[in-house]
Amino acid sequence: MEKQKENFTKKMLSEKVFTCAICENLLMVPVMMVEDVGNVCHKCFRSRNEENGKSLPNTTLNSILQELKLPCKFESEGCEVEVIYGDLKDHEEKCIFRTVECVMPKSDCEWKGKLVDLLKHFKEEHAKHVITSPYGIFSFENTIAKSANVVKLLSNKNKTYILKITEDEDGKSLQHFILDIKSNPEDEELVVKYVGKTDQHKLKVKRMSFNSLDYEHTAKKIHLSTLREIAAASENIMVTIKPAKCIFKNMNDEILKQLECLVCKELMRPPIRLCNTGHSLCSSCRQKLDDCPTCRQPWSGSRNFCLEGITPSVQYPCAYSQFGCCATFLGKEIAHHEGICEYKMFTCPVSGCNFTGNYVSTKNHFKLTHKDNLNETTSYTFNFAPLGARSNSIEHVKYFCEYGNIFKLTFTRLSDSCKWTVQILNNYDMSVKYFYKISITDPRLQYRKITKSNLCLNFTTTVTDHNIISFTYNDLSSYKDANNDQISYCCQLFEQKSN
Numbered sequence: 001m002e003k004q005k006e007n008f009t010k011k012m013l014s015e016k017v018f019t020c021a022i023c024e025n026l027l028m029v030p031v032m033m034v035e036d037v038g039n040v041c042h043k044c045f046r047s048r049n050e051e052n053g054k055s056l057p058n059t060t061l062n063s064i065l066q067e068l069k070l071p072c073k074f075e076s077e078g079c080e081v082e083v084i085y086g087d088l089k090d091h092e093e094k095c096i097f098r099t100v101e102c103v104m105p106k107s108d109c110e111w112k113g114k115l116v117d118l119l120k121h122f123k124e125e126h127a128k129h130v131i132t133s134p135y136g137i138f139s140f141e142n143t144i145a146k147s148a149n150v151v152k153l154l155s156n157k158n159k160t161y162i163l164k165i166t167e168d169e170d171g172k173s174l175q176h177f178i179l180d181i182k183s184n185p186e187d188e189e190l191v192v193k194y195v196g197k198t199d200q201h202k203l204k205v206k207r208m209s210f211n212s213l214d215y216e217h218t219a220k221k222i223h224l225s226t227l228r229e230i231a232a233a234s235e236n237i238m239v240t241i242k243p244a245k246c247i248f249k250n251m252n253d254e255i256l257k258q259l260e261c262l263v264c265k266e267l268m269r270p271p272i273r274l275c276n277t278g279h280s281l282c283s284s285c286r287q288k289l290d291d292c293p294t295c296r297q298p299w300s301g302s303r304n305f306c307l308e309g310i311t312p313s314v315q316y317p318c319a320y321s322q323f324g325c326c327a328t329f330l331g332k333e334i335a336h337h338e339g340i341c342e343y344k345m346f347t348c349p350v351s352g353c354n355f356t357g358n359y360v361s362t363k364n365h366f367k368l369t370h371k372d373n374l375n376e377t378t379s380y381t382f383n384f385a386p387l388g389a390r391s392n393s394i395e396h397v398k399y400f401c402e403y404g405n406i407f408k409l410t411f412t413r414l415s416d417s418c419k420w421t422v423q424i425l426n427n428y429d430m431s432v433k434y435f436y437k438i439s440i441t442d443p444r445l446q447y448r449k450i451t452k453s454n455l456c457l458n459f460t461t462t463v464t465d466h467n468i469i470s471f472t473y474n475d476l477s478s479y480k481d482a483n484n485d486q487i488s489y490c491c492q493l494f495e496q497k498s499n
Helices: 002-016 042-047 058-064 085-094 116-127 224-231 252-257 285-286 331-340 361-369 473-479
Strands: 032-034 038-040 055-057 069-071 082-083 100-103 112-114 130-132 139-141 149-155 160-167 174-180 189-195 201-209 220-223 236-243 271-275 278-282 297-304 315-317 328-330 380-383 392-402 405-413 417-424 432-441 449-455 469-472 485-499
Touching: 002 485, 032 042, 032 130, 042 220, 069 085, 082 085, 100 116, 112 116, 116 130, 116 149, 130 139, 139 149, 174 189, 174 224, 189 224, 201 220, 201 224, 220 224, 224 236, 236 331, 271 285, 278 285, 297 331, 328 331, 361 392, 380 392, 380 405, 392 485, 405 432, 405 485, 417 485, 449 469, 449 473, 469 473, 473 485
Parallel strands: 130 149, 174 201
Antiparallel strands: 032 038, 032 055, 069 082, 100 112, 139 236, 149 160, 160 174, 174 220, 189 201, 189 236, 271 278, 271 297, 315 328, 380 485, 392 405, 405 417, 417 469, 432 449, 432 485
16 A cells, blocks of 8 residues: 555656646645646745636645655755655755755855755864764863854764854843754753853753754853853853753663752762752862752751762763863763873963963973973972071972873971972872972982972862971081082972872
């Protein structure tokens, strides 16, 4: 029966029985029979109403058309889809073989072609505007000055989106549109996240089909003033686009939704904090809030150990996903990855500097901008004179960019002693330990020296008298240079990897 219907459809199409006598396209119901003209589609009949002669509705042909599967009008362009007549118009409006214009400004590109070739066109002509990601998380860096003129093609194996960011008519806000090329939107939302030096802002943007004209009613906006606050003193800002819903790979979605932080909506990691009512919040958001955002109750000193027990088996996105990392790892593995992630970002620790970049660019930034603050090897030597009893303390800071990390050496001279500490200023591979050694050498007898070593401190560790290296001036008095009363110390960094 289906084969007969298919053969009948092909025959009627070849004999142009289903073709409008005026526009020569497929008839649109309700079909009208016009005297001395023939079968006319509804659109043509209405457009030439005054010229119509005697006419009657062709109800039989209407009924036949409604029962048939018909080929897409872009069949000659490569579309092989056959659709029930009632769904044909909707398919053709979204068909990837229809002709579209490039979404870049016409002043930059006048290309026209099949929608299915748009990705190829972008890769060939607008490669710097293409972002690919196997995990559906896309990131790029932008400046405030260029934030009102953004077109990006976002592509992975299953989906292709166009992100457009334009300035609102009032010039005070940015409008965000996400056009879906490969699939029907089905009301799915994507999150557009702006990440600045110390703050971030998220927008949930509804996906639209590529041919949609209803942009203005679906645009999500952010005030330019908000964007500047997020960027702080920097002109740079990171933009990340990812699914609004977390993608869980290894556990029941409903269970894992309990791990979503109430504030930032990211998956919580230990320690997970509790308020007096029992609501959970990630440690980062807890530090920013005085009370629970759900019930306004104060925070308890307790942790949610039950939820923390689930985290080793949860797939977490990398903390540097907004900078381009698409990897996900189990909770018990994510810290190790983030310590060695190639997308790891470093913030310049020099006071008043807003630079942020990866390890290589940060090291180059130090060489160009803060050369006097940087020591370019793992060993640093400095001469100093003891302070008098009435002198105020003096602090001397030096930075090391070594072993893929940034280290801060702080040397403090007090009235009766000297203190040294070395801190690692970023996340790092916790399977590696870093030590520093302070050596005081006798200027007259190089083989005569005293040394102490200690573990480099994590940047979150509080510095106390118990985790630093110190010498009293009584200890060092015999190591002074007889000519200038100077004492020389050497600080060396060491890496120790666990087996």
